[in-house]
Amino acid sequence: MWAFLVTEVMFFGGLFLAYTFLRWKYHDAVVAASGHLDWILGGVNTGVLLISSLTMAMAVHAAQEGKRKATVNFLILTMILGAVFLGVKAFEYSHKWHDGLFPGFNFHWTENPGYAGGAEMFLFLYFVMTGLHGLHMVVGIGLVAWIIKRANRGDFTPEYNIPVEITGLYWHFVDIVWIFLYPLLYLIQPPHH
């Protein structure tokens, strides 16, 4: 699993490189576009994910101690929090669409026209990065659901609980990606509204 996470780091790494380049080349446009992201919603989501990481860690701990009921409950909590995150994300996406901030198909930049190109690219990267992250969340929720089923069946004992642990590792990884995405995308400058 660690090896797999290494490939994931490289996967997101390419995007972070593109981001670095963009920020360096179009600093002002990026700042302006970032102002359109809702840092409060993003912040809420950060909190949601951090709590889900905690419940995930508790689930792994419970599995190691052989507490089936607690394991399942913590996993269900984790899954719910993951779903909340995705719900908020969907809300944010639809807002962007409404505001004409969706690159390519529905993009209308009304502020400083010099920023339009850079801003569109920033939002493009925003959608690609968070979209990819969201996809990882969906996979994560699927994994947790599968683990819940197995835990319910009583597959895990204090001696054998590797699947729970591995799913946990994956979940934490996806959280950490968000911990990087949030400040880089949302917190570039204090919002002006």
Next chain:
Amino acid sequence: MPGATNGVFEMPKTTYINAQEGIKSWLLTGDHKRIAILYLISISIFFALGGIFAALIRIELLTPGPDLEAEMYNRAFTAHGIVMVFMFLIPAIPAVLGNFLLPIMIGARDLAFPKVNLLSWYLYMIGGLLTLSAMLMGGVDTGWTFYTPYSTSYSQSYVFLTGLGIFIMGFSSITTGLNFVITTHKMRAPGMTWSRLPLFVWSQYATSLVMLLGTPVIAITVVLLAAERVFGVGVFNPNLGGDPVLFQHLFWFYSHPAVYIMVLPAMGVISELIAAFSRRRVFGYSFVAFSSLAIAIFGFLVWGHHLFVSGQSAYAGIIFSLLSFIVAIPSAVKVFNWTTTLYKGSISYETPMLYALAFIGLFAIGGLTGLFCAALGLDVHITDTYFIIAHFHYVMVGATVIAYLGGIHYWWPKMTGRTYPEFWGKLSAMLIYVGFNLTFFPQFILGYLGMPRRYHVYPPEYQVLNVLSTAGASVLAIGFMMPVFYLLWSLKFGPVAGPNPWGAKGLEWETASPPPTLNFDATPIVTEEAYAYDAEAEESAYQAALQQAKHAK
């Protein structure tokens, strides 16, 4: 010849081949050996396809004038590049020979994740067929490198579909790499320490690391490329404020290490062949093993030498040039160790050994001309000429394809239980060697004289060398086709090989040919280092046998 068999063996009763019957048992198998065979079949078909595109190119270049339209020619060389790189060279040795041999060589019953292994084949097929369908609909004209902004804004061809195919095939190589790394760490037989691993396993391990670290980057690059085409946003498009050089950086960050995905496993094969046919321990075992890792690591630091003329800063150019020279060191370490292994060995020249010797010669030329390309000043002159084409074909065909064929011949008795006809094997090996040099050596000269790549017409003074090259390609084609016939023939009519037809060392030769589904009847226990050959004893036994034969006369 040591270890010759006289047809006294019988085929084992249950093998991985007949353990279960029916197409379904193959398509749903978890057995790494069956998956290797699935790969072997599909990869061979793709190789033939790539060869057809190559033939189109060589026919066009036979005469200076246009026979194909420029557009058609662009699509032909792009298809040739994509098929050969992504569908043949990258998976060839790891997915066929690696899949088949890695678990057996370390004494394991299978790879760590058999289902993931099967998944990797399906991913490969889905990606391959998507790319293929893009070609059937009209193909791509960007070159296999997909340079932006051409590929994102101007090309009218099926870039998106092709990109999707390559993206999916990328995951096939990631899953294979994961499987190999974990298997090598966790599933070695008792006594199989790291310092006893066959060098083939070491090279597969190094390759897997490159696959794990590099492939995700190309995957995300292709995603950006595709998204750019769909959404019309220009991360890579200068018109929209993007930077095409960013694409080149990202692309070569994978695609240069990908060269090592192609050549490292080939080097592993050659280490096995040289040791087996000179009956000696590989000279400087640990140097050869660690040079694989060194190549894997340095390989990640040299991508900038593809960008010498792209406008990257001169300082970056100098550093990349220097780092590229450094990669030559571990490569040369290997070549010197192989040649030293031959010294005082008891050498015999069967087909696999011919391939191994061909590899050393061709790889030396490919590697040394690589230094020309790594030299900053010289490269400006030869960039995008036929010199580059010749250089990387010497490495990719001259090294990888040759080693792949050598490996297929060497392990064919293990895979199928039967030996192929040695005469035809040697003949085709020699045809390939001659044909290959005739095809690509003239291209060095053409490139040096200034003939650019990717043009379908050229000035008449280049024709003589181009005719030579096309003639060589015809010989090469015959050489490549022959094994198809005699290897298939041997499946039914070849003499039964027995467990160890070459008298070689290594766990794979201690089990039956073909092996049973779980590879060994009992878990093997390893008590000696790899390549524990005794060349002197072999040689004196051989001389004694010769004397006896004389007396008998």
